[in-house]
Amino acid sequence: MEKTTSIMIVGVGGQGSLLASKLLGNLLTDEGYDVKVSEVHGMSQRGGSVVTYVRYGEKVYSPIVTEGECDYIISFEKLEAARYASCLRKGGRIIVNTQQIDPMPVITGSAEYPENVLEELKNQGFQIDDFDALAPAMEAGSAKAVNIVLMGHFAAHTSIPKEKWMAALEKTVPAKFLEMNKKAFCLGYGE
Amino acid sequence: MKKLLIGNEAVAWGLYNGGLSVISSYPGTPSTEITEFLAKHDDIHTEWAPNEKVACETAFGASLAGVRSACAMKHVGLNVAADPLFTLSYTGVTGGMVICVADDPAMHSSQNEQDSRHYAIAAKVPMLEPADSAEAYEFAKSAFELSEQYDTPVILRMCTRIAHSQCVVDIGEREGTPRKEYVKQPAKYIMMPGYAKVRHPLVEQRTENLRAMAENCAYNRIEDRGSEIGIITSGCSYLYVKEVFGDSVSILKIGMPNPLPEKKIREFAAKVKKLYIIEELDPVIENHVRSLGIACTGKTLFSAIGEFSQQTIREAFRKEGVDFGESPEKQGEAPKVPGRPPMMCAGCPHRGMFYTLAKNHITVLGDIGCYTLGAVAPLNALDSTLCMGASVSGIHGFNLGMNGEAEKKTVAVIGDSTFMHSGMTGLVNIAYNATNSTVIILDNSITGMTGHQQNPTTGYNIKGDPAAKVDLEALCKALGIRRVRVVDPYNLKECEAAVKEELAAEEPSVIISRRPCVLLKYVKAKTPLKVDAEKCRACKRCMGLGCPAISMKNGKARIDTTLCVGCGVCEQLCPFGAIGEV
Numbered sequence: 001m002e003k004t005t006s007i008m009i010v011g012v013g014g015q016g017s018l019l020a021s022k023l024l025g026n027l028l029t030d031e032g033y034d035v036k037v038s039e040v041h042g043m044s045q046r047g048g049s050v051v052t053y054v055r056y057g058e059k060v061y062s063p064i065v066t067e068g069e070c071d072y073i074i075s076f077e078k079l080e081a082a083r084y085a086s087c088l089r090k091g092g093r094i095i096v097n098t099q100q101i102d103p104m105p106v107i108t109g110s111a112e113y114p115e116n117v118l119e120e121l122k123n124q125g126f127q128i129d130d131f132d133a134l135a136p137a138m139e140a141g142s143a144k145a146v147n148i149v150l151m152g153h154f155a156a157h158t159s160i161p162k163e164k165w166m167a168a169l170e171k172t173v174p175a176k177f178l179e180m181n182k183k184a185f186c187l188g189y190g191e
Numbered sequence: 192m193k194k195l196l197i198g199n200e201a202v203a204w205g206l207y208n209g210g211l212s213v214i215s216s217y218p219g220t221p222s223t224e225i226t227e228f229l230a231k232h233d234d235i236h237t238e239w240a241p242n243e244k245v246a247c248e249t250a251f252g253a254s255l256a257g258v259r260s261a262c263a264m265k266h267v268g269l270n271v272a273a274d275p276l277f278t279l280s281y282t283g284v285t286g287g288m289v290i291c292v293a294d295d296p297a298m299h300s301s302q303n304e305q306d307s308r309h310y311a312i313a314a315k316v317p318m319l320e321p322a323d324s325a326e327a328y329e330f331a332k333s334a335f336e337l338s339e340q341y342d343t344p345v346i347l348r349m350c351t352r353i354a355h356s357q358c359v360v361d362i363g364e365r366e367g368t369p370r371k372e373y374v375k376q377p378a379k380y381i382m383m384p385g386y387a388k389v390r391h392p393l394v395e396q397r398t399e400n401l402r403a404m405a406e407n408c409a410y411n412r413i414e415d416r417g418s419e420i421g422i423i424t425s426g427c428s429y430l431y432v433k434e435v436f437g438d439s440v441s442i443l444k445i446g447m448p449n450p451l452p453e454k455k456i457r458e459f460a461a462k463v464k465k466l467y468i469i470e471e472l473d474p475v476i477e478n479h480v481r482s483l484g485i486a487c488t489g490k491t492l493f494s495a496i497g498e499f500s501q502q503t504i505r506e507a508f509r510k511e512g513v514d515f516g517e518s519p520e521k522q523g524e525a526p527k528v529p530g531r532p533p534m535m536c537a538g539c540p541h542r543g544m545f546y547t548l549a550k551n552h553i554t555v556l557g558d559i560g561c562y563t564l565g566a567v568a569p570l571n572a573l574d575s576t577l578c579m580g581a582s583v584s585g586i587h588g589f590n591l592g593m594n595g596e597a598e599k600k601t602v603a604v605i606g607d608s609t610f611m612h613s614g615m616t617g618l619v620n621i622a623y624n625a626t627n628s629t630v631i632i633l634d635n636s637i638t639g640m641t642g643h644q645q646n647p648t649t650g651y652n653i654k655g656d657p658a659a660k661v662d663l664e665a666l667c668k669a670l671g672i673r674r675v676r677v678v679d680p681y682n683l684k685e686c687e688a689a690v691k692e693e694l695a696a697e698e699p700s701v702i703i704s705r706r707p708c709v710l711l712k713y714v715k716a717k718t719p720l721k722v723d724a725e726k727c728r729a730c731k732r733c734m735g736l737g738c739p740a741i742s743m744k745n746g747k748a749r750i751d752t753t754l755c756v757g758c759g760v761c762e763q764l765c766p767f768g769a770i771g772e773v
Contacts (some may be wrong), residue, residue: 013533025195025357035195036323037357040299041220041642046564047739048533062434063323063356063427066502068519085525092522103531107742108569108734111529124523143753 004057006065010084011076012101013040013050016147019172020074021052023151027168028056031160038063049080049103074154076133076146077101082117085126094126095154097133097146129153133188140184148173148181152188162189196360198353201324202263202291203228204360205331207235210368212258212286215240215249217612218641219265220300221354222293226263227644230653239644239653242579242612243268247275247290254288254344255380257371259335263291266307267578271613273310276344278382280314281390283342285371287335293349296471297498300351300640302559302578304496306472311346311449315394317401318346318449319410322429324358330410330446335368341397341404348448350471352427352498402450410446413459417441420513421463423456423476423487427499428469434501435508435515451479460485469493469504535564537740538716538756540706541633543680544604545572546736546760547687553602553694556589558582558614560606561639561708569737573604580605580613583630587617590626598627599694605630608638608646611661615670621699622671629693629700630672632663633680636707643711667701674700681706683763709756717757718772722748726769733761733770 007024009017021037028035033056040050053065067086073094075081081096088094096118105111114120122128131153137145148169155165166182173181196204202225206214213236216226230237240246246262253260264272269292276290292310295301311318319334321327327349334345378386405411418440424432425445432442443459445451460466460480468477468489477489492507493499508515535542545565548555549572557563557573558581566573575585582603590598605614610632621628638644645651650660667675674696678689686704693700707714719740727747734741740754741761748769750761762770 012531014536029195029359035357035359037195038352039197039355039357041223041355046533046561046640047531047536049531060358061430062501063352063358063430064500066500066519068521069501079528079531082526082528083531085523086521088522090520090522102739102742103529104534104567104737104739105529105532107739108737109743110568114526114528117526117528120526121523126522 002058004055004060006070007054007072007074008065008070008084008087009052009054009074010080011050012080013046013048015076016144017050017052017076020147020151021054023148023168023172024054026171027160027165028054030168031164034058034060036060036063049083051084072154072157074150076150078117079103079113081128082114082121085121088126092127093157094121094128095150095157096128096130097150098130099132099134099146136187137184140187141180145180145184148184149188152185153190155185156189192362193359194362195357196324196328197224197355197357198321198324198327198349199224199355200228201327201360202331202347202349204362205328206261206289207232208363208365209332209335210259210287210366211235211261211335212370213250213253213260214238214262215246216263217241217243217246217268218638218644219268219293220641221295221351222263222265222268222291222349223641223644224354225291226653237653239646241647243272244274247272247279250288250290251275251279254284254286256286257373258286259288259368260286261289261291264293265301266292266294266305267301267303268292269307269310271579276310276316277314279344280316280394281382281387282380284338284344286368287338288344289331289334289338289347290344291331291347291349293351293354294472295351297351302576304472306475307346307348308448308475309473311348312475315398316343316346316449317341317447318348320348320426320446320448321353322426322444322446323353323356324360326446327353328360328362341401343397348426350426398450402452405447405450405452406454408447411452411455412444412446413455414438414442414444415462419464420467421459421465422467422469423459423480424469425476426471428471431499431501431504432469435504439515445476448475451476453483456480456483456485460487467492469499471499532567533564534567534737534739535561536709537738537754538709538758540635540680540704540709541565542570542736542738543683543760544631544633544686544704545570547683547690548572548602548604551687551690553600553690554597556582556585556601556603558603558605558609560609560633562604562606562633565604567737569735579609580617583610583614583617584620586628586630587621587624587626590628595627602629602631602690602694604633606639607632607634607636607648607663608644610663611647615666618667618672618701619670625699627697627699629702631702631704634663634703634705636705637711639708639710643708663703672699672701674698675703676700677703677705679706680704681758681760683760709758717759719752719755719757720750720759720762720770720772721752722750723769723771726767728767728769730766732764732766736761736764
């Protein structure tokens with residue numbers, strides 16, 4: 001049986017991880033995979049740390065991803081990439097937006113933001129693909145398009161052709177935001 | 192039609208295709224989307240009720256009228272609806288009736304971790320428990336037939352992981368079910384002692400009939416793999432077991448946790464050398480298995496606390512010395528990083544009032560909603576949060592217990608929707624039994640935490656159409672409170688004056704702190720504010736608000752303009768005039 005691929009989309013509540021997982025879910029279902037997606041709703045969305053799991057393969061049972069199982073962590077924020085790093089399997093990859101969003105303990109001064117957290121992870125042997133997704137999102141037309149820039153960047157790592165991603169994007173995003181999101185996706189993809 | 196659906200949307204489709212006519216619910220994570228998805232259909236009636244008891248009784252009335260009905264709620268909502276539930280068990284139904292309840296193991300968005308299966312056992316009604324969206328669809332659809340066949344309401348138990356996980360569901364067509372003719376049946380529907388005494392034996396007989404059905408029904412299924420160990424499991428625990436063992440162990444998968452079968456369990460137990468029970472929360476299946484005199488391992492290995500995962504299963508069986516193949520190998524350990532708890536949004540209208548209360552060292556009895564986040568640092572404004580409405584009832588008791596000493600420095604805070612849900616009766620008690628209590632209604636014109644549902648104070652119904660709007664000021668006065676005033680929580684001076692005056696007053700009062708939730712689409716953000724670094728003296732007064740848009744950078748306050756909505760509360764606090772539109 002083909003191995004299940006596990007992805008985690010992590011970030012801060014309100015950054016648009018639900019749309020990103022919806023895009024992935026639609027794409028992978030169209031590709032004929034068995035797919036499971038697990039989301040977070042409710043209180044934790046209020047600026048808290050949020051994680052969405054996406055798993056696909058021939059037959060997927062569990063909707064969640066635990067330690068050492070994750071093939072790709074797609075992180076909307078630096079600190080959040082580090083928080084879930086132990087879920088990454090040996091040889092897995094972290095794709096991370098270098099944006100920094102201070103959590104409340106940092107704002108109130110009871111904790112410090114670990115500025116070099118990605119360097120530390122790299123030194124430990126983690127494969128990290130870090131880049132600024134905010135600037136391309138702004139270029140596409142909105143800071144809110146960070147999610148789609150990241151998905152575009154992730155898409156370049158997969159074997160699924162770009163046209164299929166674009167078709168899934170059309171299916172997922174409301175028509176009036178489609179052009180902006182297509183641009184954001186292409187900027188993330190590296191074109 | 193095959194679609195990727197979250198469990199709640201699958202339940203909605205199951206109920207709809209099963210012939211649902213009326214659903215009445217109160218929002219509550221993780222159950223809310225069931226009713227939201229159903230509201231997209233115009234050929235059925237959907238509504239947000241003021242609370243779960245009203246919702247359940249509305250569904251009862253619709254069933255009595257002869258149509259298929261449902262209500263949906265979170266686990267603690269079933270506590271509110273428990274009163275009708277226990278007697279609905281006696282009356283049974285005319286049109287099929289389904290009570291959807293969603294538990295929240297690990298308390299992602301709840302105040303406790305109660306296990307709803309106890310309600311099914313206590314009320315003696317059948318309960319179905321799916322493991323994923325595909326089953327959620329099938330179980331919801333078939334629950335109506337089960338309900339009508341056995342003359343009972345049926346509880347459909349979801350949990351957070353199933354409610355909010357997606358898998359592909361094959362959605363069929365809607366089966367129209369005609370309304371049954373209404374016939375007056377006093378002996379079935381009037382539950383006074385004479386009639387109820389006749390109904391109770393029928394309930395006991397029904398449980399026996401259901402148990403006989405449970406022995407052979409498709410809800411409970413044995414996957415015989417000839418293994419030495421056997422696992423009895425249900426809900427999402429089944430998925431975790433399958434993730435770890437695949438098809439290598441024998442499993443009895445329970446889809447109907449009440450009533451549980453006996454013969455089927457004995458038959459399964461006889462096939463294996465060692466029996467494990469894997470169920471989240473309480474040992475419901477385990478206790479039943481033990482009551483049959485069958486040895487098993489359950490809660491000594493699998494905790495009654497929190498959620499499980501495939502990792503939980505692996506770790507437990509590693510301890511047991513059971514082989515399950517390879518374990519995942521991780522790249523490395525995650526570094527220790529600061530937590531990121533949820534918090535009130537930038538521009539949240541609750542913040543100004545909480546700042547005022549914290550600044551004046553007021554004791555605050557809190558309630559359920561976004562404003563529970565007033566409890567976290569740096570505001571630390573709350574003293575208690577128990578359940579829906581407990582702030583208003585609680586302050587009355589607190590003031591009695593403190594023998595009047597606390598009346599001048601204690602308030603209750605409650606949201607608009609929560610006040611409608613169960614704050615009103617507490618307020619009646621304050622007026623009627625006369626404590627000098629001060630209640631603040633945090634009216635943000637929406638049910639916020641669950642994702643913006645309309646309620647009786649907003650003037651709109653579930654479909655967004657105009658509806659009768661409760662006048663909170665008039666309501667509070669009608670309940671017996673003479674001092675009722677409205678303040679704008681963005682205006683700190685006004686908040687402070689109101690709080691001080693109403694606490695000083697020699698009679699009960701209500702302050703309505705009114706401003707719509709900043710996340711509502713019609714609320715337009717104002718120009719973000721900036722800090723003039725020249726004028727900032729780093730006094731950190733603005734930091735006391737706990738606004739996520741404000742931080743200290745290089746020894747000066749700084750406002751993140753992508754988050755700031757220009758509410759102006761921090762501007763009012765700055766003694767040096769350093770904050771403003773630049």
